Amino acid sequence: MLTELTYESTARELVTDQGVLRYHEAGEGPPLLLLHGSGPGVTGWRNFRGNLAVLAERFRCLILEFPGFGVSDSTGEHPMAGAQAAVIRFLDGLGLQQVDVIGNSMGGIVGAQVAMAHPDRVRRLVTIGGVGRNLFSPGPGEGIKLLMDFTEEPTRERLVQWLDSMVYDRSLVTEELIEERWALATEPATLAGARRMYGKAAFAAGAAAAAASDAPPYWAMLHKIKAKTLITWGRDDRVSPVDMAILPMRSIPDVEVHIFPDCGHWVMIEQKAAWESVVLAFLTRKDER
Structure with a gap:
């Protein structure tokens, strides 16, 4: 197993016509793109650093x-608006025509959008919570409301909540x-980006625009x-309740669902070994048709 994967040893940069995209790279084999979620102090490294050694074996x-985090x-x-284009x-910058994608929460939504708009670019897609819409539970969920509270008034107590x-x-x-999350979440530019997503005024404006739009x-x-x-x-996800999975489960033509017990929103962290086993089995399974 690859155990000596550090932030410094895996960090890379790609210069593009819209600025530098930073990323982490490890392992050899078929390309696997990992897309992080949103929230205070989030990064792709923090979402997936614990899984990288196992996934990089294959x-x-x-x-x-x-961009924006x-x-x-x-x-x-x-x-959110710039994420699909960034992918x-x-x-294109790395010369990759097709990849497998793992997306956590917002990253899963972005992965799904890329798979819809560019079906030849995504071979297999894995999502972690967040994709779909509330059917039986109220929305936004508890975790989203707490995220909005922190974004409006960023205190350490609200971050912990x-x-x-x-x-x-x-x-x-x-x-x-x-402390790790607090340091980046309160950095002025990062906080400004969060407020564009989760500030109460921005959230209300986004909901109003969606209601007025004819676009599905x-x-x-x-x-x-x-x-x-x-x-x-x-x-036990309190950010994106599990009933959200029902709609994509019935809508996506070739889909399967795995629900992990005693587990909140960070499935890849809280049920690390079980999640890695399920995901690797899915990604390496030979096509049956």
Whole structure:
């Protein structure tokens, strides 16, 4: 197993016509693109560093840092709005025609959007929570409301409340994790990007724009995904309740679902070994048709 993977040894940069995209690379084999979620102090490295050694045994792993989260150069856009284009810019810059994709929360939505818009670029898609829409539970979920509270008034206490909502086992919210997230989440440019996504005014404006638009939401178009898809979810997710998985489960043509018990939003962290086993089995399974 590859155990000596550090931030410094895996960090890379790709210069593009819209600034530098930063990423982490490890392993050899078929290319596997990992896309992170959103939230205070998030980075791709922090989402997937614990899984990298295992996945890199079988794949050339590429953890992309989305613009607008304090690592890659910002494009000035709403972070969600610029993410899909950033993925294509990244793949083109590395000369990759087709990849497997793992996307956590927002990263899963972005992966699904890329798979719909560019079906030849995504061979297999794995999502971790977040994809779909609430059917039985109220929305936004508890964790999203806590995220909005932190974004409006960034205090350490509110950060801890949000981090607690991300997990089933609160012992995972260590002082080290809190300090790590706090440092980047309160950096002015990163906080400004978060407010474009989760500030209460921005959230309300986005909802109003969606209601007024004739364009269908992404979740109404999931039937266009041609890639074999694995949806993974924590049964106890308080950010994106598990009933959200029902719509993509019924909409995506070639899809399977795995729900992990005693697990919150960070499935790849909280159920690390089980999640890695399921994902590797899915990604390496030979096509049966």
